[in-house]
Amino acid sequence: MDNENTLRRLKTVEGHLRGVIRMVEEDAYCIDVIRQIQAIDAALNKVSTQILENHLNSCVITAVQGNDKKERQRVLKEITEVFAMSNKV
Amino acid sequence: MDNENTLRRLKTVEGHLRGVIRMVEEDAYCIDVIRQIQAIDAALNKVSTQILENHLNSCVITAVQGNDKKERQRVLKEITEVFAMSNKV
Amino acid sequence: MDNENTLRRLKTVEGHLRGVIRMVEEDAYCIDVIRQIQAIDAALNKVSTQILENHLNSCVITAVQGNDKKERQRVLKEITEVFAMSNKV
Amino acid sequence: MDNENTLRRLKTVEGHLRGVIRMVEEDAYCIDVIRQIQAIDAALNKVSTQILENHLNSCVITAVQGNDKKERQRVLKEITEVFAMSNKV
Numbered sequence: 001m002d003n004e005n006t007l008r009r010l011k012t013v014e015g016h017l018r019g020v021i022r023m024v025e026e027d028a029y030c031i032d033v034i035r036q037i038q039a040i041d042a043a044l045n046k047v048s049t050q051i052l053e054n055h056l057n058s059c060v061i062t063a064v065q066g067n068d069k070k071e072r073q074r075v076l077k078e079i080t081e082v083f084a085m086s087n088k089v
Numbered sequence: 090m091d092n093e094n095t096l097r098r099l100k101t102v103e104g105h106l107r108g109v110i111r112m113v114e115e116d117a118y119c120i121d122v123i124r125q126i127q128a129i130d131a132a133l134n135k136v137s138t139q140i141l142e143n144h145l146n147s148c149v150i151t152a153v154q155g156n157d158k159k160e161r162q163r164v165l166k167e168i169t170e171v172f173a174m175s176n177k178v
Numbered sequence: 179m180d181n182e183n184t185l186r187r188l189k190t191v192e193g194h195l196r197g198v199i200r201m202v203e204e205d206a207y208c209i210d211v212i213r214q215i216q217a218i219d220a221a222l223n224k225v226s227t228q229i230l231e232n233h234l235n236s237c238v239i240t241a242v243q244g245n246d247k248k249e250r251q252r253v254l255k256e257i258t259e260v261f262a263m264s265n266k267v
Numbered sequence: 268m269d270n271e272n273t274l275r276r277l278k279t280v281e282g283h284l285r286g287v288i289r290m291v292e293e294d295a296y297c298i299d300v301i302r303q304i305q306a307i308d309a310a311l312n313k314v315s316t317q318i319l320e321n322h323l324n325s326c327v328i329t330a331v332q333g334n335d336k337k338e339r340q341r342v343l344k345e346i347t348e349v350f351a352m353s354n355k356v
Binding site: 174177178 | 282355356
Binding site: 011018033039051 | 277278281284285292297302304309312318321322326345349353356
């Protein structure tokens with residue numbers, strides 16, 4: 001996957017999360033903390049989407065074009081599973 | 090797609106939604122209405138997941154194994170888009 | 179609650195859902211169906227938010243200003259519960 | 268708010284996120300990374316719910332029982348806003 005871009009985004013999220021921890025330590029207003037956590041959620045969703053896009057354009061193409069039917073089914077099933085989960089978190 | 094199963098589920102959701110409309114007409118307790126709407130949301134997410142699964146195992150396989158590179162990219166881009174949206178609704 | 183506005187929105191969603199059922203009956207493209215279901219999800223979320231807003235400004239105020247501590251706790255617990263669920267659907 | 272419990276949970280999430288960053292650095296399988304990010308999302312949602320619960324049982328009670336109508340409206344509006352956003356992330 002496009003590791004550098006993904007890593008950069010995840011480290012930004014890590015910094016954001018550390019900021020939220022500091023807010024809680026300094027007894028910030030509850031709603032402000034919730035809003036920052038929601039912003040982190042949104043940023044993580046974008047990272048997941050980017051990783052999925054890379055995955056579709058590499059592993060998924062390889063598996064679907066390959067001759068191993070079981071592997072193809074496995075790879076497509078995983079896409080369905082992360083989609084199902086994305087509706088829940 | 091597996092239309093019959095999808096149709097059956099969507100018609101169940103339609104019945105559920107009509108029940109919620111009746112609840113509001115009869116002035117039901119707000120929180121009970123919200124909970125029923127959340128149950129409908131969850132049911133719709135399951136329908137979407139089922140449709141996506143069928144789509145991956147038909148159109149996506151055909152497009153990825155085909156020779157039209159643009160069509161392949163279009164089909165994979167759509168998967169990314171509905172995944173991104175599923176994180177938001 | 180503000181029944182008329184809520185009812186109007188729910189009936190719009192019902193019409194939208196019937197349109198999706200027709201799309202499936204007419205064998206529409208899977209991704210188009212998923213997108214319409216996601217639009218219905220988003221509309222239902224707006225209805226829930228509107229109902230919660232009305233609930234906060236009526237029942238919740240009454241319960242929190244009232245003398246029944248148990249009732250107050252019950253009403254506030256319900257808010258937490260629908261918030262927790264809203265993160266999952 | 269109940270800072271200690273919230274802080275402990277957020278620091279667990281921070282450790283989890285650092286683990287995900289290591290996974291990406293070590294070129295882990297895309298789908299495994301997405302699943303871990305979804306687990307972090309779920310954990311963050313639980314933290315938000317806990318913070319909201321504390322907020323309802325402290326600031327919201329104080330504001331709703333107080334005499335400042337504007338402050339009461341502000342506090343209730345914030346609940347609606349974080350609920351609306353929770354449906355989107």
